[in-house]
Ligand SMILES: Nc1ncnc2c1ncn2[C@@H]1O[C@H](COP(=O)(O)OP(=O)(O)O)[C@@H](O)[C@H]1O
């Protein structure tokens with residue numbers, strides 16, 4: 001690679017302090033808010049200031065958003081030849097080691113004349129490592145909600161460390177973050193984890209909340225742990241970032257590595273999260289059941305609730321895969337029930353046309369509209385995630401009420417909530433392979449002395465991504481992207497968009513993607529909208545009414 005300039009961009013301490021203060025205020029407000037079922041006591045996270053961002057510039061607008069390295073804060077660390085060099089399986093592999101300065105482009109589609117843009121450090125084994133196998137003491141922890149593949153990642157971390165690098169000291173932290181200081185560790189060996197990938201859940205247990213960074217790092221220090229593998233979602237990765245910052249502040253020779261987990265696929269930057277593929281596949285069984293029930297009844301309605309707190313990816317992909325779904329509702333796309341272009345009008349029309357319909361609803365959909373007719377629970381879980389109102393039950397009640405008023409139109413509605421069943425299954429074949437690659441990439445990074453990163457595929461190539469990149473925003477379905485259009489096109493459901501929704505979605509769209517000027521006419525989403533899109537509907541704001 002061409003000569004690069006190192007530009008260290010410090011995150012202002014004031015920002016970190018303000019963020020910690022805002023979080024404290026938020027948590028305090030939650031603590032004071034009346035709540036019918038108070039959540040467990042939450043621990044306020046007083047985060048150490050995050051380490052400086054490592055940005056490396058190059059020609060043509062090339063930017064490497066690099067990850068920290070142990071040598072950034074511990075000079076003169078000795079290095080050793082990578083044991084893979086003499087490994088019978090790997091030594092014959094041509095070009096097994098990655099080039100030291102290989103990077104992975106965040107954007108794979110380029111436009112003529114555009115800058116080379118953001119890159120991340122390529123994952124993979126390096127020729128020199130910063131740990132001797134017999135001095136490694138690794139710990140693995142799983143946090144947050146369950147997700148298919150957790151056990152596979154645990155297994156592959158243990159076996160990968162052992163088989164590739166000869167590491168024998170690996171412990172599991174039980175019950176999530178709080179297990180660092182509230183529980184004993186459990187020894188993990190290739191033998192003890194051998195068959196765990198065939199089981200759902202996590203053999204280590206998991207939890208929400210219980211985040212005390214200082215105590216966690218005390219435990220890391222006291223136990224002599226020098227590689228920590230933290231498997232979890234967006235909340236967990238935020239926790240990992242604070243742990244990593246504290247480890248660096250204390251000058252510990254300890255690599256802190258995040259492995260992204262979330263069934264919701266809501267983690268930014270990476271192509272997808274493990275368990276998502278399994279979840280979409282498993283969701284098909286519920287949708288099939290709903291379809292069979294709906295088809296077999298007079299005016300049958302099958303409603304399936306799927307997971308997706310803030311991001312509707314499971315619902316969207318399950319809908320596209322199934323082809324039996326008439327209506328897909330996701331958190332990112334607000335909807336309304338009554339009036340022209342509303343959900344109930346659409347349901348009636350679809351039932352009259354087809355005699356049955358299937359609705360897939362993500363658990364985070366319609367929260368605003370439900371809150372208008374239902375007292376919000378106004379409570380958060382131990383990690384600070386908002387507890388959702390049950391959109392599935394609410395929607396079923398609304399549909400039943402609507403058709404009850406129509407004596408000549410009896411319906412049969414069946415509601416299926418497979419959410420926890422889906423989350424509890426073991427990962428499928430493709431997720432299993434993916435989990436192995438994630439685990440191996442994580443190990444290579446830690447052995448090479450990198451720290452403070454989450455591992456994951458970016459445009460198909462595994463990369464080391466700084467924590468701040470993963471935690472700064474969630475991955476969401478962009479309703480003005482082509483993928484959501486595919487859903488609308490396959491279901492012929494109303495799009496319910498208001499101009500406000502479109503503008504909001506446009507703000508979430510990738511800045512790097514220029515709007516292609518149409519050869520003829522205007523882009524339909526650029527104001528003013530064509531007359532057929534602006535027909536005032538139920539709430540007077542819908543852009544299109546789905547009268548397909
Ligand atoms: N902003 C945060 N800072 C530090 N730790 C956090 C933060 N948010 C969540 N955590 C911790 O991460 C763990 C998992 O978070 P949670 O949101 O429940 O699940 P997930 O990681 O799957 O999103 C919990 O132990 C929680 O205390």
Ligand SMILES: O=P(O)(O)OC[C@H]1O[C@](O)(COP(=O)(O)O)[C@@H](O)[C@@H]1O
Nearest residue numbers: 144145233261262263264307308309
């Ligand atoms: O009942 P729980 O354990 O709080 O889990 C419910 C939540 O967990 C999830 O499955 C995954 O969320 P996380 O990735 O944040 O753990 C969400 O879809 C869902 O809202």
Ligand SMILES: [Mg+2]
Nearest residue numbers: 144233234235
């Ligand atoms: Mg989460």
